[in-house]
């Protein structure tokens with residue numbers, strides 16, 4: 001990193017707010033933390049005495065566990081608070097919960113919420129650093145960063161790569177963070193999916209919307225598929241999983257259209273046989289487990305970097 | 315300076331013992347001098363004096379006997395009292411947000427002498443006793459209150475409310491505002507039956523199956539990850555209302571138009587002679603979906619703020635006569651409804667205190683002229699609702715607004731008169747405002763003091 005750079009963010013609310021330098025810095029910090037995860041004793045005292053709260057208003061095993069492992073490897077004290085989504089439909093719950101938590105003086109709060117913008121709101125009510133672990137249909141920045149780290153490790157660069165993202169772009173906060181992140185870093189992002197799942201004006205986020213699966217995947221360096229849901233709030237988005245698998249699913253034949261060394265990625269959990277065929281998911285091109293490993297490293301980097309910007313007290 | 319001049323004149327005329335309404339007593343006679351009188355109904359735009367006696371406008375040439383308060387309006391516009399044909403006063407039922415007295419105080423501060431209040435109170439204004447209660451509570455308020463009653467019982471969209479009774483009790487129009495009338499047959503019957511009683515029918519045009527969302531569908535909703543409401547959710551229903559009005563020959567009024575497509579539908583319907591009228595709001599001609607940035611719940615309303623293209627089309631509609639009225643859709647909400655996640659926040663913003671300034675900005679920008687502004691904010695809403703208002707004709711009730719088009723003010727939370735503070739214009743420096751508002755010869759707002 002260039003000298004004189006310092007990480008300017010107190011909160012990680014989305015990739016949208018990160019600059020190219022910020023992303024480089026996070027990825028190189030994560031790279032250096034990866035080494036810790038390969039040690040026999042996987043723990044450093046960096047965040048000893050720090051209190052980190054996982055505040056999850058949506059069920060999540062993977063992301064919460066990944067943040068928890070990241071925090072523990074850096075010797076922070078972690079606490080998990082799971083609020084049911086049903087009790088969170090009333091807005092007061094988030095503010096009330098936030099104020100209660102603030103009284104315990106946490107250093108960092110990691111929040112997942114089904115409403116877009118909930119982490120932004122939290123920043124107005126608590127002094128802690130806020131890390132967005134997924135908000136509604138908005139962003140999932142740590143997932144976007146770990147995807148970038150995974151591609152960077154395998155390809156040695158992000159600039160000039162063709163990234164194909166296939167599936168439910170409309171509801172996917174992962175897709176939004178990936179589109180913003182990869183395009184910022186100079187990749188070309190091509191998306192494809194049924195028109196019912198492509199949001200309006202997606203090109204303004206920097207993605208190119210394709211009209212066929214072949215167009216999206218042809219000569220791609222990365223083929224990323226997203227988890228599909230058949231119906232949301234009675235909105236008839238798809239007639240059946242069967243037809244989705246047949247018309248939009250990523251098969252071996254589809255991946256054959258991409259570059260020979262193309263990576264296959266998926267943010268998990270996978271609907272095997274629907275958006276991604278099992279033989280592709282388990283093939284040599286799949287880097288899905290690398291994504292999981294890199295998730296811990298990226299989250300260690302984020303915890304470390306926002307802590308560095310804590311206000312000086314005392 | 316205006317204020318001192320006025321004071322001095324009054325002192326000369328009255329000695330020390332005149333008392334303004336602000337201190338509890340009203341003078342029976344006023345002479346508003348040297349103002350630019352703009353009265354579109356009488357095609358009048360000239361510097362002149364206006365005389366008021368016993369609550370009505372009288373000939374200024376006539377000898378006015380007894381004590382007369384002179385108001386020097388030099389440099390100001392003297393216009394028929396502004397009328398906001400679409401407000402929510404929240405009483406009965408949600409008085410913690412606003413009540414009739416506080417809402418009318420906000421109206422007076424914004425230059426309004428009359429407001430038409432929507433029926434989505436608790437209980438819904440769907441029968442004569444609620445209408446009568448509203449009028450009873452409005453006695454002595456700072457503005458005239460024109461109740462709009464519900465189209466359907468409890469605004470459930472199932473059966474018609476008793477329009478005859480409601481008219482007799484004092485309702486001026488019917489609407490299920492807040493909700494669309496889903497059932498097209500019910501809407502048809504409402505248009506037909508309301509016409510029998512001279513009640514305007516106001517349509518909150520929204521196709522419900524398309525309107526699950528919290529902001530306009532477009533680039534900003536995609537970026538913020540918020541579910542979008544497409545423009546066609548409004549326009550489809552606007553066209554249904556036009557089709558029903560065209561078929562039945564009965565008038566319909568379209569509330570709070572926000573899209574380019576709706577504007578064009580109304581324009582072409584008017585050209586064909588369909589009895590359709592329409593209003594838009596200051597927020598649709600001033601703001602766009604960009605105001606939602608940062609998940610600002612004070613930029614959340616229904617219909618939602620649209621794109622710049624829609625805003626331009628709305629401005630065009632104001633300029634070319636497609637729109638008959640500017641209404642605020644004044645919708646007070648407390649922090650309980652607004653300081654929450656964007657998806658959970660209630661729709662609506664207050665608007666009574668900023669509407670005139672935002673309308674005056676259109677005059678400064680050359681979108682419309684002064685006469686047209688007064689038509690949009692006074693004469694036309696009075697005509698659509700069939701009110702004895704909106705004019706400075708001799709003999710008319712003395713509902714008058716004096717506007718200083720140059721007065722600047724900084725609209726901050728501590729200055730808000732309404733009980734609720736949910737305005738996207740907080741922090742704005744606004745130019746042009748009402749300096750005096752008079753309702754039936756009674757001063758309800760006065761910055762000359």
Ligand SMILES: [Zn+2]
Pocket residue numbers: 491492493518569570616
């Ligand atoms: Zn409405």
